[in-house]
Amino acid sequence: MNDRFIELQGVSQSFKTAKGQFLALDNIDLRIPKGDFVALIGHSGCGKSTLLNLIAGLTTPSTGVLLCANREIQGPAPERAVVFQNHSLLPWLTCYENVYLAVERVFGQAENRAQLKQRTEAALALVGLAHAQGKRPGEISGGMKQRVGIARALSMEPQVLLMDEPFGALDALTRAKLQDELLEIVARTRSTVVMVTHDVDEAVLLSDRIVMMTNGPAAHIGEVLHVDIPRPRKRVELATDPEYLRCRQAVMDFLYTRQSHVEKAA
Numbered sequence: 197m198n199d200r201f202i203e204l205q206g207v208s209q210s211f212k213t214a215k216g217q218f219l220a221l222d223n224i225d226l227r228i229p230k231g232d233f234v235a236l237i238g239h240s241g242c243g244k245s246t247l248l249n250l251i252a253g254l255t256t257p258s259t260g261v262l263l264c265a266n267r268e269i270q271g272p273a274p275e276r277a278v279v280f281q282n283h284s285l286l287p288w289l290t291c292y293e294n295v296y297l298a299v300e301r302v303f304g305q306a307e308n309r310a311q312l313k314q315r316t317e318a319a320l321a322l323v324g325l326a327h328a329q330g331k332r333p334g335e336i337s338g339g340m341k342q343r344v345g346i347a348r349a350l351s352m353e354p355q356v357l358l359m360d361e362p363f364g365a366l367d368a369l370t371r372a373k374l375q376d377e378l379l380e381i382v383a384r385t386r387s388t389v390v391m392v393t394h395d396v397d398e399a400v401l402l403s404d405r406i407v408m409m410t411n412g413p414a415a416h417i418g419e420v421l422h423v424d425i426p427r428p429r430k431r432v433e434l435a436t437d438p439e440y441l442r443c444r445q446a447v448m449d450f451l452y453t454r455q456s457h458v459e460k461a462a
């Protein structure tokens with residue numbers, strides 16, 4: 197197994213603000229093995245999205261280097277697909293067309309229309325939306341929209357799935373259902389996943405490792421917790437699982453005892 201599939205070496209990120217330079221992330225070193233599910237957790241404003249955007253290649257670090265599969269990350273690429281909290285679908289296109297657009301961009305040069313159609317339909321079927329492919333985003337629920345976003349990301353056959361609070365805007369029941377679906381999809385696709393979340397239970401349920409970030413400014417990685425719960429994981433059984441409870445307690449302790457939140461202005 198490639199235990200440094202994604203690697204961050206001495207990564208810092210500062211932003212220019214009206215009050216001068218603001219150091220958001222300070223000297224982050226992190227290795228993510230291929231096939232791992234990693235959650236980034238920390239208080240609001242600590243720099244989770246900043247870190248995810250760097251891995252996505254949407255921004256470049258002020259100092260340090262990021263690598264994916266031994267190559268420097270120098271911009272966005274289909275090998276690293278991103279799912280945002282607000283799905284970011286094009287409202288005038290159907291679910292099918294939203295996914296097809298991504299499929300065409302990645303595979304359009306090499307494949308014919310029938311193959312692209314097959315990829316699009318397979319991605320929508322993977323998230324249980326075969327029946328809704330002709331609907332527009334305005335005609336489906338928030339959970340369905342988020343599924344289309346996930347289908348669009350998976351349709352590109354990314355090596356890495358980057359998710360920024362993908363279920364943050366959903367009600368608790370829909371969220372639980374999508375978490376369970378994501379567990380199944382990731383088991384099938386063996387994707388490497390990096391997910392930003394505020395939710396301790398979500399982090400423990402889904403992850404192999406939980407990267408716990410200190411409060412900013414100059415946030416860094418406080419601790420990395422390994423979650424040794426065998427898969428497949430069943431949420432109902434986990435409620436009394438000693439390893440689940442241990443991990444949950446460790447994250448709560450980090451967040452609410454060792455990093456209790458103090459708002460700091462940027």
Ligand SMILES: Nc1ncnc2c1ncn2[C@@H]1O[C@H](COP(=O)(O)OP(=O)(O)OP(=O)(O)O)[C@@H](O)[C@H]1O
Binds near residue numbers: 212213218220239246
């Ligand atoms: N483009 C920018 N310019 C200036 N400051 C920024 C910029 N982007 C982020 N920041 C600052 O960097 C810090 C980290 O922001 P970031 O959005 O990464 O935090 P987060 O942990 O994802 O927060 P949340 O959980 O609330 O989404 C914050 O203080 C934020 O104000």
